Amino acid sequence: MFALCERIRLFATSEHSYMIANTLFPMRVVRNIFETKSSRAIRVLLSNPGRKWTIRELASEARVAFGYVHAVVANLMQSGYLLRNQVNRLELVDPIRLIKRWAAYHQFNTVNKILPYYTFEREIDTLIGKLQYVAVDYALTSLSGAWLAVPQVRPVMIEAYIPDALQAEKLSKQLQLKPIPKEGNVRLIVPYDDGVFYKAQKIEGIRIVSNVQLYVDLYNYPARGEEASLAVLALVENAWKQALIGVAKTTV
Numbered sequence: 001m002f003a004l005c006e007r008i009r010l011f012a013t014s015e016h017s018y019m020i021a022n023t024l025f026p027m028r029v030v031r032n033i034f035e036t037k038s039s040r041a042i043r044v045l046l047s048n049p050g051r052k053w054t055i056r057e058l059a060s061e062a063r064v065a066f067g068y069v070h071a072v073v074a075n076l077m078q079s080g081y082l083l084r085n086q087v088n089r090l091e092l093v094d095p096i097r098l099i100k101r102w103a104a105y106h107q108f109n110t111v112n113k114i115l116p117y118y119t120f121e122r123e124i125d126t127l128i129g130k131l132q133y134v135a136v137d138y139a140l141t142s143l144s145g146a147w148l149a150v151p152q153v154r155p156v157m158i159e160a161y162i163p164d165a166l167q168a169e170k171l172s173k174q175l176q177l178k179p180i181p182k183e184g185n186v187r188l189i190v191p192y193d194d195g196v197f198y199k200a201q202k203i204e205g206i207r208i209v210s211n212v213q214l215y216v217d218l219y220n221y222p223a224r225g226e227e228a229s230l231a232v233l234a235l236v237e238n239a240w241k242q243a244l245i246g247v248a249k250t251t252v
Contacts (some may be wrong), residue, residue, distance in 0.1 A: 029205070030071040033079075034105040038196045040064050041072045045082075045198045046099050046212045046236070047094045047252055050243030052089035064194075095240050096233075099212065107141065110159075111192040115168050117177035118184035124155060127175065127186075131160075134204035136171040138162050139200045141189070141217045143228055145208040150231035153224045157185045161196050161209065174207030199252070211235045211252045 019170045030038055040062040045053070059069040073090060076082040078186070085091050092098070121127040131138065141150065143155035162168045168188040172179060177186055191197075199210035208214065211232055218229035239252040 018034045028077050030068070032103050033072055033075050036177060036193045036195075037064050038072050038192065039102065040198075041069050042076075042098065042102055042197055043195055043210075043212060045076075046095055046102075047210050048158040049095070049252060050246075052085060052091055053085075054089060058090065094225065096237055099215060099233075099236060100219075103216045104245050105143060106216045106220065108217045108221055113165075113190040113192075114252055115162075115165065115188045115190065116180050116182060116184045117172055117186040117188060118176050118180050119158075119175065119186050120191045124158065127158060128206060131207070134171060136162070136174065137169050137197070138167075138171060138188075138207060140206060140208040141196070142221055143218070143223070143225065145214050146209060146218060146232055148203040148206055148208055149214060149235065150228065152231050153228045157187060159187045159189060162188045163197075164190055211239070226247055 008023060011088075032038065032043065041058055041064055044062045045057060052088045055070050055073055058068060059066045073082060076098075077084075081092060081094050082090050084092055101212070106198075107138075119127055128140070128144065128148075131140070136206070138160045139145075139222065140158070140160045142159045143153055144158045144160070146153060147155050160171075164172060168190065171177075177188075178184075196209060196213050199212070200207055202208075203209060215229050215232040215236055220234060221229070237251050
């Protein structure tokens with residue numbers, strides 16, 4: 001009996017056979033679709049308007065195990081966010097409700113590691129402009145990212161994701177930033193997950209996170225974060241509307 005079960009497990013290599021196998025063995029359950037690994041799949045779905053997926057394609061793009069993504073997909077389908085179309089590919093059908101739920105859950109200031117710095121540069125725009133010349137990976141987010149994407153709320157500090165503390169130190173030297181123990185006017189952020197860099201975009205030569213990530217980061221952000229988030233959400237909504245009516249194939 002054990003040998004038979006093991007052969008069935010080994011046979012489950014395609015999506016179809018994987019689903020057959022899971023009628024005999026308990027499937028992994030993802031109770032929180034907004035935890036780190038789950039959010040990778042959600043970010044990919046939201047950032048590619050109109051695209052249809054197989055589970056294997058989604059898992060590869062999100063860099064998450066097939067079995068885990070299968071469980072995430074099951075949860076999303078049960079919640080009405082995903083469906084299978086006539087050719088059995090996955091379609092995201094309620095992207096705005098999904099991104100709003102994710103944003104409400106996400107706590108930018110608590111999930112990330114914040115490294116505070118101070119710059120003597122008086123003009124925020126001048127310092128932002130210098131970023132196009134640095135030799136370090138980064139991506140602006142929060143109000144400083146929104147200032148480039150939808151320039152409505154002027155930031156009083158610069159916040160940028162950076163891969164790790166070592167890269168933060170390199171960037172601080174290139175921009176002549178002074179590390180300080182408490183809040184400054186520059187915050188370099190080591191993210192809770194490097195998925196935040198997915199589909200990062202360039203505006204005027206400056207790298208910022210995708211509009212999807214930008215909205216999620218802004219939603220619970222203090223001060224005028226909610227105001228900026230609504231402007232960014234409009235960009236996300238427009239990209240999805242265009243994709244769904246076939247006007248444009250784009251990413252957000």
